[in-house]
Amino acid sequence: MTGELREIPLIGGPVRFRGALDLERTETGVLPWRLPTWTRAQFPDESVERMATLSSGVRLAFMTTATLLEVEALTTVTQYEGGAEDCAPGALELVVDGDLLRRAPLPAGNVLHVSAGRGRTVPGPSCRVTFGQLPPGEKEIELWLPQQSRTELVSLWADAAVVPPSATGRRVWLHHGSSVSHFPEADSPADTWPVIAAALGGVELINLSLAGNARLDPFVARAIRDEPAGLISLKLGLNVVTGASFRRRSFGPAVHGFLDTVREGHPDTPLLVVSPVICPPVEDIPGPVALDADGCFTALGTPADIASGALTVNAVRDELSRIVTARRMHDPNLHYLDGRDLFGTHDLPDLPDGLHPNTAGHRRIAERFAEIAFTPPGPFA
Known part of the structure; x- marks a missing residue:
């Protein structure tokens, strides 16, 4: 009453x-x-x-x-x-x-x-x-x-x-990514793609995405390790390039270390590694990036930097795919998803600044993620 x-x-x-x-x-x-x-x-x-x-x-x-x-x-x-x-x-x-x-x-x-x-x-x-x-x-x-x-x-x-709320009975999905998953620019909480995808997949979301800071920090890996979750996805690599955080020599071992730490707490949990969505400024040119006068992102590196170990988004995708393929020999619950399957070349009109999808783009990412991950035979089905 x-x-x-x-x-x-x-x-x-x-x-x-x-x-x-x-x-x-x-x-x-x-x-x-x-x-x-x-x-x-x-x-x-x-x-x-x-x-x-x-x-x-x-x-x-x-x-x-x-x-x-x-x-x-x-x-x-x-x-x-x-x-x-x-x-x-x-x-x-x-x-x-x-x-x-x-x-x-x-x-x-x-x-x-x-x-x-x-x-x-x-x-x-x-x-x-x-x-x-x-x-x-x-x-x-x-x-x-x-x-x-x-x-x-x-x-x-x-x-x-x-x-107190009743127990939902839904699986907990923990997701970690960059600003593309955090989406501070969204008009409302419901417009971010992880929230939309969680609703489509019927799961409880924990979004540990940190705009500008998905950089394989060990304290983030330990936080994920210690948090109960039935499903985990890690969208890795974009901030590594846009912030020029790693070279080719150090990136692979850092990914392995991050995955090793997560697996300490979640040895058998379905774990999906997602590479970056399309990002034209740094697809083939190393970062870091900066905003130009038109409000679009541009790469500050040069193709010549690649020879000394600078990373591009394409190089990151190749390395993530190689790492997951090698680890799957002993970890069948580890999976890889090319981010361009979520948001690729045909979606560029919804990438106004060259880096961040708009609200329509987030809706499309969510629908595709739900179809790929939560629908049989997807890794989270």
Whole structure:
């Protein structure tokens, strides 16, 4: 029976944070992290922290008969030097019994100004969002947080009792990738391809994609190793090239080490290695990359760099395919997928900056991934 609004505890109560590996109590409220606490001491720079606190795939889950919910949240949007002045903090999305019911854009709160890799935060206000006239009766609620801004939950209110969500019975799919999987530029959490693919595949998503930071960091491999999951996919290689993180000599051993670590915790779990989708600037020219005056990415390397071990995306695909083929002799649950099967040459009109697929492109990637991975005889079927 509904009545006056009551505050629901965010930690230690009925609410579950799906898709988050850690929760931090801040001065403001509760901040979800997509990497565990212990990894922070190993972050190489502030960008990893920024991406780990962007809540791609993170949602609050609970059961209730409430017809009115209120959420107070504080966003932190990032303003990069030389970037657009307007920072979009994203939206909260209310999913009821599996169906998207309502989307509520959030105003900007804090603003993190980033220059030369360092950040300075200008404080801003929190906001309160109301979801009213919800369907009557008991229902499962999932409140999806924006994937493009750090979002601290200050409070949650409901006009009826809240209890923990029921067990879904669905398999947990853990995915790790770059900005192509994180998609901070999306209009809403539901527009990222892993979220769409998870719905099509009927699985529970944990999205550990870190824009600009899918660089085979050992602490990420250990976090994946320690997290329960029934399915794992690793979309590797793009940031290795765009950030010029490895040479040909070091890339292969780093991939082996990453896979070895994951396999320590998941020796028999279906594991899919996905190479980069089409990326014209660095298909055959080494990185790193930079934005040009038109807002498109361009390679800063030259073909001559290849002779000294610089990596291109095509070289990365060849190496990933070779590694998976060799390891499959002793690991039949390891699989390889060429990223161009998800998004290739014919999809270039939906690659506006040469690196990041747009919303239509993400929908296409999700549908193709679901068809290849979740449909028999796919590795996750």
